[in-house]
Amino acid sequence: MSTVTDTKKKAPAGERVADWADGRLGIYTLAKANMRKIFPDHWSFMLGEICLYSFIIIILTGVYLTLFFHPSMNEVEYAGPYVPLQGQLMSEAFNSTMHISFEVRGGLLIRQIHHWAALIFLAGMFVHMMRVFFTGAFRKPREINWLFGFLLFFLGMFTGFTGYSLPDDLLSGTGVRFMQGAILSVPVVGTYLSMFLFGGEFPGGDFVARFYSAHVLLLPGIMLGLMVAHLILVFVHKHTHFEGPGRTNKNVVGMPLLPVYMAKAGGFFFLVFGVIAIIAAIASINPIWALGPYRPDQVSTGAQPDWYMGFAEGLIRVMPGWEINLWGHTLVLGVFIPLVIFPAVLGAIAVYPFIESWITGDKREHHIAQRPRNAPTRTAFGVAWITAYMIMLVGGGNDLWATHFHLSINSITWFVRIFFFAGPVIAFIVTKRICLGLQRRDKDKVLHGRESGIIKRLPHGEFVEVHEPLSQGELHRLTAHEQYAPAELPPAVDENGVERKIGRMEKLRVKLNKGYYGEDNQIAKPTVEEYKEIQSGHGHH
Amino acid sequence: MKKLSARRRHPLAAVVVLLLALAATGGLYAAFAPAGTAKADETAQSLAIEEGKKLYSVGCASCHGTGGQGTSDGPSLVGVGSASVDFQVGTGRMPAQQPGAQVPKKKNIYSQAEIDQLAAYIASLGAGPITPTEKQYDPAGADAAKGGELFRTNCAQCHNFTGEGGALTHGKYAPSLEGVSPKHLYEAMQTGPQNMPSFPDTTMPEQQKKDIIAYVQAVNSEKADNPGGLSLGGLGPVSEGLFAWVFGLGALIAVAVWVAAHTAKAKKS
Numbered sequence: 056m057s058t059v060t061d062t063k064k065k066a067p068a069g070e071r072v073a074d075w076a077d078g079r080l081g082i083y084t085l086a087k088a089n090m091r092k093i094f095p096d097h098w099s100f101m102l103g104e105i106c107l108y109s110f111i112i113i114i115l116t117g118v119y120l121t122l123f124f125h126p127s128m129n130e131v132e133y134a135g136p137y138v139p140l141q142g143q144l145m146s147e148a149f150n151s152t153m154h155i156s157f158e159v160r161g162g163l164l165i166r167q168i169h170h171w172a173a174l175i176f177l178a179g180m181f182v183h184m185m186r187v188f189f190t191g192a193f194r195k196p197r198e199i200n201w202l203f204g205f206l207l208f209f210l211g212m213f214t215g216f217t218g219y220s221l222p223d224d225l226l227s228g229t230g231v232r233f234m235q236g237a238i239l240s241v242p243v244v245g246t247y248l249s250m251f252l253f254g255g256e257f258p259g260g261d262f263v264a265r266f267y268s269a270h271v272l273l274l275p276g277i278m279l280g281l282m283v284a285h286l287i288l289v290f291v292h293k294h295t296h297f298e299g300p301g302r303t304n305k306n307v308v309g310m311p312l313l314p315v316y317m318a319k320a321g322g323f324f325f326l327v328f329g330v331i332a333i334i335a336a337i338a339s340i341n342p343i344w345a346l347g348p349y350r351p352d353q354v355s356t357g358a359q360p361d362w363y364m365g366f367a368e369g370l371i372r373v374m375p376g377w378e379i380n381l382w383g384h385t386l387v388l389g390v391f392i393p394l395v396i397f398p399a400v401l402g403a404i405a406v407y408p409f410i411e412s413w414i415t416g417d418k419r420e421h422h423i424a425q426r427p428r429n430a431p432t433r434t435a436f437g438v439a440w441i442t443a444y445m446i447m448l449v450g451g452g453n454d455l456w457a458t459h460f461h462l463s464i465n466s467i468t469w470f471v472r473i474f475f476f477a478g479p480v481i482a483f484i485v486t487k488r489i490c491l492g493l494q495r496r497d498k499d500k501v502l503h504g505r506e507s508g509i510i511k512r513l514p515h516g517e518f519v520e521v522h523e524p525l526s527q528g529e530l531h532r533l534t535a536h537e538q539y540a541p542a543e544l545p546p547a548v549d550e551n552g553v554e555r556k557i558g559r560m561e562k563l564r565v566k567l568n569k570g571y572y573g574e575d576n577q578i579a580k581p582t583v584e585e586y587k588e589i590q591s592g593h594g595h596h
Numbered sequence: 597m598k599k600l601s602a603r604r605r606h607p608l609a610a611v612v613v614l615l616l617a618l619a620a621t622g623g624l625y626a627a628f629a630p631a632g633t634a635k636a637d638e639t640a641q642s643l644a645i646e647e648g649k650k651l652y653s654v655g656c657a658s659c660h661g662t663g664g665q666g667t668s669d670g671p672s673l674v675g676v677g678s679a680s681v682d683f684q685v686g687t688g689r690m691p692a693q694q695p696g697a698q699v700p701k702k703k704n705i706y707s708q709a710e711i712d713q714l715a716a717y718i719a720s721l722g723a724g725p726i727t728p729t730e731k732q733y734d735p736a737g738a739d740a741a742k743g744g745e746l747f748r749t750n751c752a753q754c755h756n757f758t759g760e761g762g763a764l765t766h767g768k769y770a771p772s773l774e775g776v777s778p779k780h781l782y783e784a785m786q787t788g789p790q791n792m793p794s795f796p797d798t799t800m801p802e803q804q805k806k807d808i809i810a811y812v813q814a815v816n817s818e819k820a821d822n823p824g825g826l827s828l829g830g831l832g833p834v835s836e837g838l839f840a841w842v843f844g845l846g847a848l849i850a851v852a853v854w855v856a857a858h859t860a861k862a863k864k865s
Contacts, residue, residue, distance in 0.1 A: 098849070098856035105848050139740040139814045156823070167824060174840035175848065182845065225748060225757065226832060310859060323855050330847045338843075339824025340836050345758045345815055347748050355752035356762030356770070362837025452834040454763035463697070463767035 094316050095296035095309035099190075102183040103289075104320060106207075108327040109176040110282065116169040117271065123159050125151040126267035128223065128260040137344050145223075145348030148263045152222040152343055167335035173215050174340075175331060177363040180208045184404075188437050190424035192295045193408040194417070200288040203281050205405040210278050212363045217270040219341070219361055223263055226341070228349025229358040231262065233371070240390035258351060295424040298535040300528040304422050359451060367397050369450030373471045400447075404440055407433075414567045416542060428497070429536045431490035432571045438486040439479035446471055446478050487576075494578035497533045500525060501581045502589045524590070534580050542568035641716065648717025651710055655691045664721045669695070676787070677724020678715035683783035685711045687776070689790075697767035698790055725786045725796070732802055733782035735810035743811030746804055750795070758815040760830040764791055774816050778809045 066074070077083045094100070127147035133140045135150075136157050145153075155162035184204060187193055193201035216234070220227045235257050239245045254261035293307050302308045310316055347353075360368055370393035377388040411433060412418065427434040449456060450471035457464040504522035511521050525533070542565045549555050570576060603609060653662070659670030666672030670692075673680075684690035688704035706714070715727060748757070756762050759773030768791050773781065785805050788794025795805070814820060816830070828835040 096856055096859050098853040101852040101856060102849070105845070105852065133741075139744050139811055141741045142739075143741050143745060163823060171840060171844060174837060175844040178841050178845045179848070182849075225752075315859070319855060319859075323852070326851045326855070327848060330851060331844065334839075334844050334847075336825065338826040338828060338836075338839060339822055341833075342822070342824050342827070342830075344823070345830065347744060347757065350748075353748045353752065355748065355757045356754055357756045357760070357832050357834070359833045361833045362840065365834070365837065455831060455834050457763035457767070458761060458769050461767070463765075464763045465766055 089290065090311070090313040092290065092293075092312040093307045093309045094294050094312060095307055097297065099186045100294060101323065102179060102186050104323055105179040105327055106176055106183055107282065107286075108324045109172045109179060109331065110278070111324070112172045112328055112331060113169060113176060114275065114279075116165045116172065117275075119165050120155060120162075120169060121271055123151060123155045123162065124148070124221070124267075126221065126264045128258075128263050133348075140344060140347070143348060146263065148221060148223040149343065149348045152224075156344065164332075164335060167338075167340050168332055170218075170340045171335045171338075172331050173218065174361060174363075177208070177211050177215060177361075180204070180211060181363075184208060185437065185441070188404070188407070189427040189434055190295070190297075191421065191430055191433065192424050194421040195412065196292055196420055197288070197295075198408045198412070200285060200292065201408050202405065203285045203288065205401075207278055207281050207285065209401065210274055210281070214270060214274040214278065215361055216364055217266040217274065220266050221263060221270060222341070222343045223349050224341075224343040224346040225349050225353055225355060226343075226346045226358055228258065228351070229354055230360050230364075232257065232351065233360075233368075237367075237371075237390055237394045240387040240394060242386055242391070258349070293422065295422050297424050297426070298532050300531050302423070304420070307422070357454060362448070365451035366400070366444055366447045367393065367451075369447035369453075369471065370396055372453055373447075373450040373468050373475070400440075400443060404437075407436070414564055415539065415571060416564075416568070417539070423535075425536060428490040428493040429577075431487045431494070432576060434490050435483040435486040439483040442478045442482040443475055446474050450475070491575075491578055494580075498578055498581050501530055501533050502586060536580070538577060538580055539572045541572040541574075644713045644716040645720045647710075648713035648715070648720075651706075651714050652717050656714070659692070664718060673718050673721060675722035675724045676718060678719040678727045679725040679783045680787040680789065681715035681718045682711055682727045683780055683787060683789055685714060686783075687780055698769060701771060725783075728779065728782050728786070730779075733778045733806065733809060735778055735806050735813055738803070738806040738810035740807065740810040740814040743804075743807030743809070744815075746800075746808050747811050750800070751808065754792075756830070757832075758820075758830050759812050760816070772816075773812050775818075776812075778813070781805075781809050781812060 065071070073082070125147045129147045130144050131147055131150050133143050133145055133150060133153065135141070135153050137153060140153070152166075155166055157163070187197075187201065187204065216230070220231045235249055235253065238249045238252065241248060249257065252262070252265070253259045254265075294309070296302050296307055296309065299308070310319075346355075359365060371390060374389050374393050377392075379386040379388060427437075450468065453464050453467045453471065456462060456467050504524040507521045507523045509521040510518055512518050544557060544562065544565050545555060547555055547557075652660075652664070656664075656670075656673075659667060660673050661667045661670075664673040666674075681690075685706055686704060686708075688702040689699045692699045693702065712727075718724075719726070747755075747759070751759070754762050754764065754770035755773060756770075761772035762770050764770060770792070776784075782805055784792060785795045785800065785808070786797075828839055
């Protein structure tokens, strides 16, 4: 019971600070709306967090590196402590990276954390994107956020590439030359683009400084903005969750942001930092001292880009060296075709949500993450895409496959050429079969229960396995997904007997729709009647 | 002739004639007898060639021909020189186990003395690069930095930045240089074994070869230090990417599963 004098006492310091801030920033309303925001618990929902945290780690370590890195291509003679380079001519950029690696306190560790975190960031984005893809979490209202995520991945590739090029070592210089070659292959404007980008003939004296501002300012700035937008949209849309008892399209079942998720997410940040720091402490990455400074007249075997560009490397490596010579001009198809396929393959996955919603005609909101098996055609498409991607990664490392598995590099190249086209088709068919098989298994489990492993002998001598009926929750989980009826073309003749005009696109849409929901493309989930009928038979089978 | 006829009945005349006859026979024999054994100077060199030929007949002749002239299964060895033999046999490549895209390095079963004998025999077939002496290949005092530059200009295209090896066409490859002795490195540059081009002293002087050896020793031997930690095979971004996916993302997903599995318990109230 407080007295009148009590209430006039000063409020605690924290409250006063909060009041002060609220008066100026309005944090109470913000906090009220968001502090109790619910997040569902599932390990795959933390993949995005891995990306966010590794991005933060990259920014933190990157800032440290900028303190010592000189983005200049002025030629200097190396006089540092690494003996096998002493007296060699190199760019200021390479020299300062050597300085960071050997003389700056903690420099090498920070460099390695930065680079490992970059590889993990991109790998995390890839897996996060696939999680969203396979669970259908890109459906309305999240299509824009899907695009934001895709852009983050795409920009991440180029941020990584520009960063990889900054030390001006022999490996990254080869990569920059590779990129310049790709630019040169663009018909008509290629030469101009290259001259514009490099400020003259390759390599010139500008590209390190230019890549530097792109790497530390332009690209990460855009990415940071996109990431904030991405997270705001996650708050606005709320997180998806998987099917389960009590979970609907209209709620989110999980734990509140404060205190549970704040603690979990905060702790997870340090775990991510810890894992990356351990890896950076035990494993070397991009040892530029072993690679040597870049000189356009030198090259090494095994010159590959970081993994996220390996797909592009593969395209170039396996593409036959076609070219057309006309009127004194050369069209280098051997490089230009890969340059076109590269964004096309990435773009295919980016626009998929829009294609799917067009095919299915489904414009409703979805907040339930699907199980991949319940969308067999989409899952099959995703696996086919990954297959094409992975086969090109094999192509990008064809020399290492050859030496490590004692194969002929030519055979690997031919394998990649054929299976870049055949692999996705096979993967599509196989994945769809597997999904349908899993759907049948779910149906079987619902109707007959779980195989208990207990064999019972009946009085007349027959052996049967006892099936345990599933719990109510499990039954719900396996049957809650929606199933759609395939689209049908309207009758060719309308009610007035007039021939109906049906566009070619609509015909295509209905055909594709049947591929999603038509006969043999989904297994009808068990009905209540089926369930009751079987269960009334004492569950013997 | 008086003197002669007067003494022909001398008691010692028969002895003299016998001596003269023996001398003549011996002299004539010495003059006309088949050369080989008669000419043989019993020096170490000729003994080595002799022994080398025996070893050659057992281990090499089936492919390279009985006189080193080569067959459809193996090239002629006339003029390859002792350095080639020392490299090919010393690294276990020869005698080859089976035909293939390339003859791999394997355990050497010959002693250095036997290799020298084989080398002496092959060198006797025709002039070629001579096995280097230690003074020639010893990298002590050579400039590893200069060697690194030469290595990146001449060797890295096939052998990778630090000599980890690389792929060539149709199953051929440039082998890893890890653990290869300075002598064998020198001989390989000198003779250009298998798919390798040769770098004779006219194009790459002895000192440059020493520099390259010093560089290889500095970056790819047990003496080489890896300031960054595990070198992951020294293969560059492919092994780094694989490591990032398997151990980096793998560990993080394992941690995520662990965090997700340990959630706050609802308070019982």
